[in-house]
Every structure is written in structure tokens, then in C-alpha cells.
Amino acid sequence: MKRRAFLAGGVAVAATAALAACTAASAGSGASKGAGAGSATAVATPAAPRVTSLSSTSGSLVGGETVALAGVSLTGVTRVVFNGVDSPSVTAVSATSVKAVVPSAVNFQPSSGGVVAYRGTTVVASARALTYTWAPRTGVDKQMQYAFAHWNAPTYNPAYLNFDSVGGDCQNFVSQSLLAGGLPKSSSWFYDSASSHSSSWGYAPAFNDLAPSLGFTRLTSAQESQVQIGDLAYFDWNGNGIPDHVMMVSAVSAAATSSGSGSSASGSTSAASSSTIIKLVGHNLDYDYRDLQTTITKDHPGATVWFYALPKSFR
Numbered sequence: 542m543k544r545r546a547f548l549a550g551g552v553a554v555a556a557t558a559a560l561a562a563c564t565a566a567s568a569g570s571g572a573s574k575g576a577g578a579g580s581a582t583a584v585a586t587p588a589a590p591r592v593t594s595l596s597s598t599s600g601s602l603v604g605g606e607t608v609a610l611a612g613v614s615l616t617g618v619t620r621v622v623f624n625g626v627d628s629p630s631v632t633a634v635s636a637t638s639v640k641a642v643v644p645s646a647v648n649f650q651p652s653s654g655g656v657v658a659y660r661g662t663t664v665v666a667s668a669r670a671l672t673y674t675w676a677p678r679t680g681v682d683k684q685m686q687y688a689f690a691h692w693n694a695p696t697y698n699p700a701y702l703n704f705d706s707v708g709g710d711c712q713n714f715v716s717q718s719l720l721a722g723g724l725p726k727s728s729s730w731f732y733d734s735a736s737s738h739s740s741s742w743g744y745a746p747a748f749n750d751l752a753p754s755l756g757f758t759r760l761t762s763a764q765e766s767q768v769q770i771g772d773l774a775y776f777d778w779n780g781n782g783i784p785d786h787v788m789m790v791s792a793v794s795a796a797a798t799s800s801g802s803g804s805s806a807s808g809s810t811s812a813a814s815s816s817t818i819i820k821l822v823g824h825n826l827d828y829d830y831r832d833l834q835t836t837i838t839k840d841h842p843g844a845t846v847w848f849y850a851l852p853k854s855f856r
Contacts, residue, residue: 587614588613588614589613589614589666590612590613590614590615590617590618590660590665590666591612591613591614591665591666591667591668592610592611592612592615592656592658592665592666592667592668592671593611593612593613593667593668594610594611594612594668594671595608595609595610595611595656595671595673596608596609596610596611598671598672598673598674599673599674599675599676600643600673600674600675600676600678601675601676601677601678601679601682602645602646602649602650602651602675602676602677602678602682602685602686603645603646603649603679603681603682603685603770603771604642604643604644604645604646604675605642605643605645606642606643607640607641607642607643608640608641608642608643608656608673609634609638609639609640610638610639610640610641610656610658611637611638612637612638612639612658612665612668613636613637614636615633615635615636615637615638615639615658615665616633616635616636617633617660617661618631618633618639618658618659618660618665619631619633619659619660619661620658620659621639621641621656621657621658621659622656622657622658622659623641623643623644623654623655623656623673624646624647624652624653624654624655624656624673625647625654626644626645626647627644628641628642628643628644629642629644629794630642639658643673645675645685645770645792646675648689648829649682649685649686649688649689650675650686650689650690651674651675651676651677651686652674652675653672653673653674653675654672654673655670655671655672655673656671656672656673657671679855679856680722680723680724680851680852680854680855680856681722681769681770681771681851681855681856682722683721683722683723684718684719684721684722684723684771684789684851684855685718685722685770685771685789685791685822686721687717687718687721687722688714688718688721688789688791688822689791689822689829691714691717691718692714692822692823692824692827692828692829693827693829694827697710697824698717701713701717701732701735702735702738702743704743705825707743708744709745709786709824709825710743710824710825711745711786711787711788711823711824711825712741712742712743712744712745712747712748712787713742713743713824714823714824715748715773715787715788715789715823716730716732716741716742716743716748717732718789720732722771722851722855723854723855724755724852724855727755729741729751729754730742730748730751730755745775745784745785745786745787746783746784748787749775749784749787749849752773752849755852756852756853756854757773757849757850757851757852758849758850759847759848759849759850760772760847760848760849760850761847762847764848765815765816765817765819765848766816766817767850768790768793768817768819768848768850769790769793769850769851769856770790770791770792770793771789771790771851771855772789772790772848772849772850772851773787773788773789773790773848773849773851774787774788774789774790774819774821774833774846774847774848775787775846775847775848775849776788776836776837776841776844776845776846777844777845777846778841778844779844780843780844780845786823786825787823788821788822788823788828788831789821789822789823790819790820790821790822790848791820791821791822791829791830792818792819792820792830793817793818793819793820794817794818795816795817795818796815796816796817796818815833815834818832818833818834819832819833819834820832820833821833821836833846
């Protein structure tokens with residue numbers, strides 16, 4: 542009996558020891574698995590936004606070219622500034638590319654300036670200093686460069702007669718600018734001296750009649766969205782169909798809202814609001830960015846305006 546008891550006790554001890562060992566092994570195995578499951582997974586930190594290059598670093602004075610900004614983490618870029626002037630259109634193509642339309646040079650004069658992208662109000666860093674250069678490349682560039690160098694009385698070009706004393710200097714100024722842009726003189730349009738010049742050089746109705754033969758295309762109110770910088774705007778103050786004034790387009794942009802545009806039977810724009818914001822440069826009165834709608838609704842209520850697109854050679 543004692544022997545069986547001893548054996549039984551031995552079995553019990555062995556079984557207990559084995560169970561303890563198994564339990565310990567299981568616990569160890571579980572601890573190992575737990576440690577593996579609880580380990581942290583590394584997460585990559587997004588690269589800081591950065592612009593690395595421009596697809597083009599120069600363009601015309603009038604602007605309008607589309608430039609691509611390359612870089613990293615560019616998602617969210619909604620503003621690009623060229624030499625202190627906002628791009629009129631910015632499109633985020635991808636996380637590595639943003640496209641921006643280049644604005645006109647300041648006062649249409651040759652210049653260079655920095656290019657800066659923004660995410661909200663935060664400046665996006667650049668790998669290096671990014672600059673853009675504006676230079677006169679086209680006829681309209683040279684036309685507007687001249688216009689903005691001589692648009693107000695202190696800067697009138699003394700080489701030309703001031704036509705204020707004979708009815709107004711508006712067409713004379715436009716003709717000077719067109720000549721600077723490359724429009725060739727002819728027997729029907731010329732200026733040699735104060736006493737020798739064509740009527741079309743300084744008289745708006747005469748140039749209005751001549752314009753189509755010189756390559757200008759008349760635009761109706763339905764085509765107002767086609768108006769570009771440099772195009773001519775003729776005004777009829779009293780509704781008799783004869784132009785009383787002329788200026789040149791100095792800026793064009795889309796209006797935030799539109800309530801339709803009015804037009805007369807002749808295709809000229811009336812005092813109704815427009816979907817296109819047009820600014821004008823010219824003499825009498827001297828303006829560099831005169832608002833078209835203000836001119837025909839407040840300055841001259843009931844006035845009408847039509848446009849002449851520049852000859853294709855100017856573009």
C-alpha cells in the first residue's frame with residue numbers, strides 16, 4: 542500500500558510538474574505573441590510642401606501664358622503670385638504639379654520678379670529662388686508698353702501735337718500706341734507733323750470707319766468675352782451711332798456674378814451689367830484702368846460701346 546501510494550504520489554508530482562511546465566511554456570509563448578502584436582507600425586511623415594521649378598521663366602508683357610510649378614506635396618495650393626501680382630487662374634493638377642496663368646507685367650513695363658505659391662495663407666517653400674521675367678515680344682506688348690509710358694499729361698509724348706485744342710486727344714493717343722505696336726503708316730493713316738497728318742490719325746469717327754480695312758475686326762456685345770488687352774473700345778455718348786471717344790483695353794477678367802448683358806441693334810453694349818470686367822487706358826480723361834461699366838452707367842448713362850479686335854499680326 543505504501544508503495545502504491547508512493548507511486549501515485551510520484552505520478553501526481555510528475556503530472557503536476559509537467560502541467561506547470563506546459564503552463565509556463567504557454568504563458569511564455571503568449572507573452573511573445575503579445576509583444577509582437579503590440580509593436581508600433583512605422584508611418585511615413587508626409588514631405589513638406591516645396592516648389593522645385595517652373596516650366597518657363599519668361600514671357601510677354603501682356604502675360605496670359607500658362608506656367609507649371611513642379612514640386613512635392615502641392616495639393617492645396619490655390620494661389621500663385623508673380624512679382625506681387627496674383628495669377629488670375631491657378632489649377633492644382635496633382636501633388637507634384639500646379640498650373641498658373643501669368644498676369645501682365647506691372648504697368649506693362651519690362652521687369653523681373655519672384656514667384657511665390659501659397660497653401661491658404663502659408664507660403665510654400667522653394668528649393669531655390671524662383672523668378673519670372675516679362676519682356677516685349679509682340680505688337681500688343683509694344684503697344685501697351687507705349688500706352689502706359691504716356692497715358693497721363695505729365696508723360697504725353699512731345700513729338701506729337703496735343704489734339705485737345707481741336708476736339709480731343711483720345712484717337713491721337715490710340716494712333717501713337719498702335720504705331721508703336723507695329724501698325725504701318727499708309728496714305729490713309731499717318732502723322733508726319735502737327736500740320737501734316739491724316740484725319741484718321743486724330744479723329745475717332747474717321748479711324749472707326751477705316752479700321753476694318755487695316756485688319757481690325759469689329760466685335761458685338763455677344764462677343765464681349767472675346768475682347769483682349771490692346772483691343773479698341775469706341776463710345777457713343779448720345780446714341781447717334783457716331784463715336785465720341787476711344788480707349789484701349791488694359792485689363793480683362795471674369796465678373797464674379799452676371800445679370801446678363803444689354804445690347805443695341807447695332808451690337809454695342811449698353812448700360813446693363815456684364816459678365817466680363819473690362820478696364821481701359823486712354824486720354825481725355827487720362828486713365829490707366831478706367832472701368833467700362835462705370836463709364837457707360839455712371840459717367841455717361843445710356844452710352845453704348847463697341848470694340849475692334851487688333852489685327853492678328855499684333856498677337
